[in-house]
Amino acid sequence: MTTSTVDAIPVIPGQTNANTPKPGGGRATSARIVKYVLLFIFLVIVLIPAYVMIVTSFKPGAEISASRSWQLPINWTGQGWSKAWDTLKAPMGRSLAIASVAAIISSMLGSMNGFVFAKWRFPGSNMVFTLFLFGMFLPYPAIMIPLQQLLINDIGLSQGVVTLMVVHTIFGIPICSLIFRNYYATAVPNEILEAARVDGAGMWKTYTSIVLPVSIPGFVVTLIWQFTSAWNDFLFALFLSNSTNGPATYALQQLSGGQNPDYASSMAGALISSLPTLVIYIVLGRYFISGMMSGSVK
Amino acid sequence: MPDTSVADRETAAATPAPRPKRGMPTWLPGFLLVLPSIILIGVFIYYLIVKNFLTSLTNRNSNNLNLKVHFIGFDNYTRLANDSTYVHAWWNLLVLTVAFIIGTMVFGVLWALLLEKGPKFEGIFRSVYLFPMAISFIAASVAWKWLLNPQTGPNAIGLNQLFQLVGLDSLQNAWFSSNSKFNMVAMALPAVWQLSGYIMALFLAGFRGIPDDQREAARMDGASEFKIYRYVLFPQLSPVALSALIIIGHMSMKMFDLIYALAGATSYVAGVPATMLWAQLSTYKYGLAGANSTIILVVVAIFVIPYLIYTRRSEKKAGS
Numbered sequence: 001m002t003t004s005t006v007d008a009i010p011v012i013p014g015q016t017n018a019n020t021p022k023p024g025g026g027r028a029t030s031a032r033i034v035k036y037v038l039l040f041i042f043l044v045i046v047l048i049p050a051y052v053m054i055v056t057s058f059k060p061g062a063e064i065s066a067s068r069s070w071q072l073p074i075n076w077t078g079q080g081w082s083k084a085w086d087t088l089k090a091p092m093g094r095s096l097a098i099a100s101v102a103a104i105i106s107s108m109l110g111s112m113n114g115f116v117f118a119k120w121r122f123p124g125s126n127m128v129f130t131l132f133l134f135g136m137f138l139p140y141p142a143i144m145i146p147l148q149q150l151l152i153n154d155i156g157l158s159q160g161v162v163t164l165m166v167v168h169t170i171f172g173i174p175i176c177s178l179i180f181r182n183y184y185a186t187a188v189p190n191e192i193l194e195a196a197r198v199d200g201a202g203m204w205k206t207y208t209s210i211v212l213p214v215s216i217p218g219f220v221v222t223l224i225w226q227f228t229s230a231w232n233d234f235l236f237a238l239f240l241s242n243s244t245n246g247p248a249t250y251a252l253q254q255l256s257g258g259q260n261p262d263y264a265s266s267m268a269g270a271l272i273s274s275l276p277t278l279v280i281y282i283v284l285g286r287y288f289i290s291g292m293m294s295g296s297v298k
Numbered sequence: 299m300p301d302t303s304v305a306d307r308e309t310a311a312a313t314p315a316p317r318p319k320r321g322m323p324t325w326l327p328g329f330l331l332v333l334p335s336i337i338l339i340g341v342f343i344y345y346l347i348v349k350n351f352l353t354s355l356t357n358r359n360s361n362n363l364n365l366k367v368h369f370i371g372f373d374n375y376t377r378l379a380n381d382s383t384y385v386h387a388w389w390n391l392l393v394l395t396v397a398f399i400i401g402t403m404v405f406g407v408l409w410a411l412l413l414e415k416g417p418k419f420e421g422i423f424r425s426v427y428l429f430p431m432a433i434s435f436i437a438a439s440v441a442w443k444w445l446l447n448p449q450t451g452p453n454a455i456g457l458n459q460l461f462q463l464v465g466l467d468s469l470q471n472a473w474f475s476s477n478s479k480f481n482m483v484a485m486a487l488p489a490v491w492q493l494s495g496y497i498m499a500l501f502l503a504g505f506r507g508i509p510d511d512q513r514e515a516a517r518m519d520g521a522s523e524f525k526i527y528r529y530v531l532f533p534q535l536s537p538v539a540l541s542a543l544i545i546i547g548h549m550s551m552k553m554f555d556l557i558y559a560l561a562g563a564t565s566y567v568a569g570v571p572a573t574m575l576w577a578q579l580s581t582y583k584y585g586l587a588g589a590n591s592t593i594i595l596v597v598v599a600i601f602v603i604p605y606l607i608y609t610r611r612s613e614k615k616a617g618s
Contacts, residue, residue: 032417039412039423042405046426048460049441049491056444069455070463112331120328128336130606135343137544137602139551141572142591143346145579146353150346170342173335203327232434234555238576249436253559256440263444270440274433281432285425288432289499 057081057268064263080264084255084272087265091251092273094161095231098247102168103226109169110176110222115211117177118184119193120203129181135174144239151240160245164237168230176222183218184211220287228277228288248273347595354588361582374589383566384574384590391570393482394489395550401490402546403539406497411527413498414505424502428495435492439559442488446560448475474561474568485568488556493549497542504538505531537612544605551598 056064057080059073068074116122117129147167157163188211196206234249241247243254252273256266281288357370378384409427413420430438447456450470454462458470473484508531516526554572561568563576571594578587 035412035417039417042409042412043423043426046430046491046495049430049438049445052445053441070460109335113335116328116332120325120331122325122329122332125328125332126610128332130610131344132335132339133606134599134602135339137548137598137606138343139548139572139591139594139598141552141554141575142595142598143343143350144575145584145587145591146346146349147342148579150342150349167342170338173339177335203324203331207331228432232436234434234436234558235552238558239579249434249555252440253436256443257559261443266440267444270433270437274437277432277434278429281429282425285428289428293499293503 053267053271056263057084057265057271059264061262061264077264080262080268081272083262083265084269087255088248088251088269088272091246092248092276094245095247095249095273096276098161098164098168099227099230101165102172102230103223105169106172106176106226107219107222109173110178111180111212111215111218112207113173113177114180114182114184114218115207117181119188119190119211120206129177132174132177135171136178138171140171140235144235148239159241161241161247163240164230164233164247167236167240168226168233172222172226172229176226179222179225180215180218183215183221187214187217217287220284221290224280224284224287228280231277350588350595351592352588353584354586354592356585356588358584358588359582359586370585372589374585375593378586378589378593383569384571386566387569387571387574390482390568391550391553394486394553394570395547397483397486398489398493398550398553399543399546401486402494402497403542405490405494406542407501409494409498410501410505413502424495424498427498430492431496433492435488435555436559438488438492439556442491443560446473446484446487448472481567485557485560488560489550489553493546497546500538500542501535504535508534540605540608544601547601548598551594 055072056069058076058078060075060077060079063073063075113132117125151157151163151166152159157166192210193206196210201209231247232249233247234253237247237250238253241250243250252266252269255261255269354374355369355371356367357373358365358367359374409423413424417423445456447454447458449455450458450472454470457473461467461469471480471484474481512530513526516530521529552572553570554576557565557568557570557573558576561573563573563580565573571590575587575590578584578590
């Protein structure tokens with residue numbers, strides 16, 4: 001696909017009317033009907049889990065019985081929601097801190113790296129870049145145990161928020177560098193850099209006065225992407241935090257795990273803890289997608 | 299088809315810059331700017347990989363402080379190879395990966411085809427198909443745990459009950475419990491639900507990256523719509539398909555949250571190498587865990603490294 005998924009920021013370009021089939025003939029019309037029916041059926045299927053979560057979250061305990069489990073609640077109650085909120089509000093605050101800090105620092109590092117990889121290369125920078133990229137595909141479970149030893153035993157951090165900030169920042173560097181590299185490659189014309197060079201601007205001056213001011217679209221993408229992945233992480237949380245200092249995913253797993261979970265509050269908790277990323281997705285959808293697409297490397 | 303702009307500019311940017319008079323090469327500040335990241339990546343990725351590998355060659359399989367740690371060669375690897383639970387975990391992962399890839403590809407491509415020509419309400423359909431991607435596996439599995447309840451018959455809840463309600467009783471099954479014929483295929487369902495929209499987005503962007511005049515030309519030549527897809531559009535999307543394959547494949551290898559949340563960390567029927575790691579760690583079997591994770595890493599690397607080399611090459615080729 002394209003090399004520059006990021007700079008093409010409306011990532012899925014709008015439809016050009018050239019190949020819209022002219023509605024004509026019964027066959028074309030019935031094909032269209034079939035298409036809309038299919039689209040609608042898939043829409044319903046995709047929404048099933050959301051329906052289940054919303055409906056169940058408002059049910060009082062007694063109504064979550066087998067016979068009525070797909071129906072709307074008879075007595076709507078917010079008990080599940082208030083219990084979930086009490087459990088999750090502190091962990092969500094921690095998630096917010098972890099995800100924000102990680103998003104900001106990795107984005108800044110990614111911007112500097114991306115600038116160098118695209119525009120101010122050094123001998124071997126392509127090799128270094130490829131080594132960074134492998135980090136994107138690293139199966140994190142594979143390094144979890146030495147990571148835990150390194151952070152907790154060797155460096156002496158304690159489990160919890162700071163440790164999670166550190167790991168999310170570091171493991172976010174590869175994708176942020178990739179996003180910025182692809183962005184700068186097309187968004188910053190070489191002629192301008194040449195001109196700056198002729199004027200005697202050094203690297204730092206070039207970066208801060210020419211490159212950084214045009215970086216906002218790149219930052220939007222990396223901030224969203226990093227925030228979302230740090231917010232949704234569970235693996236690092238499980239290995240590097242505990243029930244008193246873990247993020248929202250950890251608390252949610254504790255709330256909903258076990259043999260007989262309280263379904264109403266679990267589902268309310270799942271919804272509450274998903275709200276921030278869902279809001280980002282709804283409000284800033286195209287940037288969200290753009291970050292997502294950059295995972296395809298090229 | 300690949301967008302050549304990056305590579306073009308790259309070659310231009312790579313032209314040697316004039317050296318300033320006073321000794322220091324122009325590239326040095328650039329290197330210094332990346333240096334902190336190089337150190338972090340070097341320590342937290344490559345050093346850990348090596349350290350992990352070295353641990354896997356030792357007998358550190360207990361938390362006894364008096365244990366004399368020494369190298370035992372590849373004994374941990376042979377122990378794992380002879381452990382039927384471990385072999386079974388890889389079989390589970392293979393089934394999960396195949397089901398995950400096929401599922402996301404089928405729905406992703408189908409949705410992209412349905413949306414590709416920009417039907418009415420495209421934005422709504424697209425957003426709904428994609429939204430599961432914004433949710434964590436942990437949150438999603440709260441709903442899926444309930445949906446995939448293995449109970450069938452009169453006490454069924456979740457999807458099994460839904461099948462009864464709509465008259466498809468025969469579809470009821472035990473999902474991923476021990477007496478199920480689907481097991482890991484059922485485990486792939488939530489993952490397919492979460493990531494099909496992603497594959498759709500990749501293919502949709504791919505379709506729309508192909509200039510319209512190619513279709514027009516084929517249409518002029520009298521090609522049917524089917525033939526246009528088969529011979530004009532699909533061949534150009536093979537890089538997209540490859541990216542999709544690698545992304546989904548490596549996500550499957552990373553899959554931990556979902557299985558942990560749905561089946562628990564110590565499940566045999568749904569266990570994968572990554573969840574076994576958690577179990578090995580909690581029993582202080584560091585040597586075995588090291589061997590296990592080295593194997594996971596090697597399997598991922600076998601697929602990802604050629605892919606990275608291939609993308610770098612095709613980028614360079616596009617520039618020449």
